[in-house]
Amino acid sequence: KGGDPGNDNPWKKWKEGTDHKWTLIVLITGGKTGVVSDILDYDYVKVLEEDEGILIRHCKQKDDVITDEDMTAAGVMLQQIWVVGDTKEDVIRKEHEIRKKLYKDAEEVDYPPHWSVSE
Numbered sequence: 001k002g003g004d005p006g007n008d009n010p011w012k013k014w015k016e017g018t019d020h021k022w023t024l025i026v027l028i029t030g031g032k033t034g035v036v037s038d039i040l041d042y043d044y045v046k047v048l049e050e051d052e053g054i055l056i057r058h059c060k061q062k063d064d065v066i067t068d069e070d071m072t073a074a075g076v077m078l079q080q081i082w083v084v085g086d087t088k089e090d091v092i093r094k095e096h097e098i099r100k101k102l103y104k105d106a107e108e109v110d111y112p113p114h115w116s117v118s119e
Contacts, residue, residue: 024083024091026098029075030066032105036078037062044101048081055082089117 013020030039042062048054057080060066070076081098085091092115099109 022085022088022091024085024095026081026083026095027077028079028081028098028102030060030078031071031075033066033068033071035062036060036064036066039066039104040078040102041104045079048098056080092117 010020028040030036032039040062045056045062049056059077059079066076083091083094083098085094096109096111096117099107
């Protein structure tokens with residue numbers, strides 16, 4: 001059983017439309033076998049972590065080898081990236097940017113209309 005969140009909590013701020021941040025966890029999966037560093041651009045990962053201060057959970061390390069046995073219907077979870085922004089559009093734009101720059105081979109993403117924003 002959870003405790004009382006008090007009067008000043010993130011849910012209340014969001015519901016009232018007052019000052020709050022938007023958070024999105026971008027799930028990065030791989031659908032190919034091979035060394036993870038051949039799938040993801042680790043120079044860009046460094047920019048995200050060191051220059052932009054974005055938190056990344058490395059589910060697989062860059063030297064790990066993905067095999068057919070690792071594959072699921074959704075691929076293999078490689079990273080979880082926490083994106084924070086002032087607006088919903090900010091986090092959507094950042095998610096689009098990450099997907100465009102992170103994969104060494106372009107990944108085709110079919111975004112639904114509600115997840116599209118003007119660049």
